Amino acid sequence: MTVKTIAITALLGSACAAQAGGIDRSGQSIQALFESGRYAEFSLGSVSPDTSGTAVAGLGGFGSGDMTSSFLQLGAAYKADINDRLSYAIIYDQPFGADVDYPTGTGYFAAGSMADLDAHAITGLMRYKFENNFSVHGGIRVQSIEATAAVPFIPSGPYNVSGERDIGIGYVAGVAYERPDIALRVALTYNSSIKHDVQTNETSALGANSSITQIETPQSVNLDFQTGVAQDTLLFGGIRWVEWSEFDITPADYQVVSGGASLVSYDNDVFSYSLGVGRRLSETWSVSASVGYEKSNGGFASNLGPTDGSKSLALAAVYTKDNMKVTTGIRYINIGDAQTSIDGGATAASNFKDNHAVAIGIKVGYTF
Template structure:
């Protein structure tokens, strides 16, 4: 004979919505896609929160391998702090339209990245600062119906996504006569927007706190990335080979295209004893769609293909990712009607392939939920993880060479995160 469990639902939502997404994931993932509020048993739910992540990735053994832009090995440190802390906000509202139809609307920042080692390191010709940020506005609905001892829920929805990108790097070192007026850097600023969709299904047996779901989130095509490359900090001087490029000294309108990856995620939770819950998830993300994103002058559009290695390529954002897996598992416990807690362990597979620093990440998460009344709930979660070691060097992909500006290595570094949220339901 099995046992029956009646839950308020708070514990399950703490484990999924807070614990599993508070750290430093692979690729350019930040908050990811989260629709778990759709399963809340309350008719109306409004919640919001923010996660602050503090990675401590340190680069060492940095070597400038392209001294034609100026030998930085002689003048700048061979170490750097690569990342700084960042915040990831989230907001959602769920409405039970009927007993069988639920809809939720949410704002999130599913993808993003920020590196800022600065100008004073031997790899400045590879990276001074890079930033990617997304804004995602989603609407997701479900329809549920009885099936056996539980209910099947069919899920579908769409989302509108905006992206902005920024890149700064040292183009060349300048003689003393010019360095007092120019710093030798160039910057890229681009933006675009696109649409995506999701579809999935879930099976729930509420009295046993059982739920399993499978949800697919589509790619988002950014076919009209546009912006500028600003090289006004590198003067154009005819007769000097390093400074004779006509793109120097001016701002050039550019265009490009990219794709945000699709993903599919399987989640499972079940009661294992009165007031105890086990949960887990497996997610595959198609990070390999992000290789090298080329940017070319708009004046060349329709004349020459803008692709890696093209003669008209002005700059590029090089990622060279492979697909990645994320596996999570944990245990939750309901202490009483007000307090619940959970602990989880997450493994996120590294997506770099000899270039870049996206190695495996192991994260331990702990969270607690406090409900002073039946209408209000507060959550607080923390995570501590290990960014595993590796190195970045020169690689060749599809006949194009990458990583020929700088090489470096890194050890096992720490990442910490804290997340807090508030939910109102009625």
């Protein structure tokens, strides 16, 4: 096994992805597009967050209990060459999601609140290689979203909302540079925002009403790199920027009963960083380790997403046999401390500290 082969097998992100910024989950990876020959993969991850906070004394000082549910993360991809220069890939992922469920009976002011957001995307990509080691790639992404939420602590009374599944279309565009002799690849990829017009059903002090809520999942940029640094040793990493400051979910009645607040919104964009090293141990085994970082931005977080930044450590092992490779990985995420508010950001309502998540995953790839 050469360092070039390690460059193909050591990247573990899609095997156990867990993103903290906003409701980011998959990282929208397109790594399958760079595999050699005809290739197919399937990945399954299980993420178990443990997120709890304590209300300020003025709201009783009660603990929230664990308000995040475990979830599964699925992914799949197929890639093939059309000729020596042109190839294509079809990638399925779950780019965004939320599973929030505050337990009842705790005395916490947000007890009984819940939020669920489910997103699926299929991306069709094509890649063209030039003679100077550069290539360009791009394509279309079809995405569906569906969401529900319940907020019982609004002063005007309990609020419930459900949004029916809606499909939107966006695009992907990028460029890459490769040096196969040293396993070098640098890829820059832009993911467009995707607009959704969601049929929304609300129940609140205003009664039961239906309307259209416009939701736009954010644009993002991924910069991924890898390079051989010694025989059988690979350095890899990436930077991801997501424009979360433009993301907002504000159903019509919620804006009225909440006094103009958004159901979900974020004040800042998010940069995510990762850096790792992969090492070949034998003809069949290689291992990798990587660290991840997201800066804490401060300010108040949403009660439906009380996190701010993160640090993570991931370990992976890759078994290669003939045309098959199996990647298994585990990632520990230290979730950043956050404060929430219920009065539009005037004062703190709760403090979330010392929270974490554990993600485990497996990815099976086959070249044929």
